[in-house]
Amino acid sequence: MNKHSKNIRQQLIQLLPENTRAFINTDEFSNPQLNLARNAFLEGFHTSLNLSEENLPLLLDQIPNNKLGFFIEGAGMALTLHDELTPRGEALLPKFLTYATPIELKFSAIGTGWASARLKKPITWMPDHVMPQFQDDVINGYGFYEALFNRHRLKSKNYFSDLALESDSFDLGLGRSLWFIFDAKIPPILEVVSRVKAERQKLIWKGIGIAASFNQNHAKKALLIQSSGSFLPCLNSGCEIGRNLIDEINKSNKLKHYG
Template sequence: MPTLAGALRRRLLMPDLSEVTFDKRGFHERDPRARLLLEHSGRQFLAGFGHAMDGRDMDDTRRLLETVERPFRGFAYEGASMAFTLTDVMTPWRRTRVRAFLDGPGSPHVYMAYVGIGWAMARLPRPLRRGIAVPDPLLRWLAIDGYGFHQAYFATQRYVREKRAPGVRAPWADPSGYAERVADQGIGRALWFVCGADVERLATVIGEFAPARRSDLWSGAGLAAAYAGGIEADEAETLLKLATGFRGELAQGCAFAAEARLRADLVTPDTRTAAQVFCRTSVEAAAAVTQDALVDLPSDGPVPAYELWRQRIRAAFEDVGG
């Protein structure tokens, strides 16, 4: 049973389930199967949020999160991370939950956990963002990705149809403006949902953005197609063809998804299909590329380490698709 405090936090902070429906969001429906899959991903995100609020301690939270269906469990851990971030910031006298989560049950899902931190960042007033825990100097960029996803998912008119820049501000972001690029990767992930996993619509929408933004949008699209799924082999091949000029970015995003699912032992058939098409290799080999690219990766300098990481992965797949 949830504690009284947990039930109160859930009531005050947890978004309503209707917020992740296509009807509420106005997303494109390619077909009922894709819609149900993507809506269910959102529902399991919110389930994870609730489990974090209900858990008596980290062991109890882990137990609750592990009840979520395996293909969607990563989304639940992402939601839990958002919940812990919000509660940490709102109870500064006990600001330990996020770190305990990252070091404990969230460790196998660390990529999704950092993305969840970004969701919380988007919901918090700017002054309160200084209280967010982002201990890993490389993976904290994924919180910016999560911020971009959140903005495009919940404010689609502004950030997708009107193409406004995300305008991300975070205490740890460099002053060069690179955070905007990482947020665009998150927007690219959101486009997979906004477009209802319709590959032709996705390519059209990305093509409507300014040319300088398309690289990061394709990276995010590849990540979402491979992680969230909803794509058949023939559709993946079509998307690869439509990504002319950005196939390395598509593969890089797919490799990120492969590593995230493999690390958490949550690989799905859709992830295997995406890796085979976008990266022309197995999930295991695509994930290994992301780890090899970390070897001797320099610390943040004129080019952020996160961008160097992405560049190395793209270079490994530069010949994909001809």
């Protein structure tokens, strides 16, 4: 590792805590499943920056299933930031993904979307080494980040309409983000969702369903169903996607370890 790359890593390690206060919930009554996801993201961010290049490809085999999604998103964000801020090669993200399965590539692309938003790239920006089929996932991560760190905009009517027009995936990520911003508390989520047009509400409800299901917030299911009203099919669609993601993680890890 050259000196410049090492300095970039250290700067990124210091950067994250300053910029993720909105992501961490220190309330002792906060949702435990979401705290697991939050901590996994931060762990992935820091661990990936602290590992040597030769050990990066081995990291994916060391992540427990219940942390895998957000851990990889955190690593994807950190390593994308590193690669964009480090000139003349030494790209770390491709090394991390050397043995990645399709589901792991998907989560990493979401993390790349976090980095893209952090760097204020165009919403359709893609690093050269991220395959085109994962562009929707990059934009999903972009939407998550924008809502999380610009939540003041959620108070406006038709918030983020400029970005949402670019891709439906933006609002899927925004919906997932709302689940974390409000710590799975449904009344404030409903208030925010109501501020946009119905077509966007469909996508946001789908994103909420993905987050609730993937993070296994089963205790919220009845109230979510009741609260979604005419958007119940969108919520259900998102919940199914969340369940499928969990299944893909489990199947992927079985194939890795048992061939």
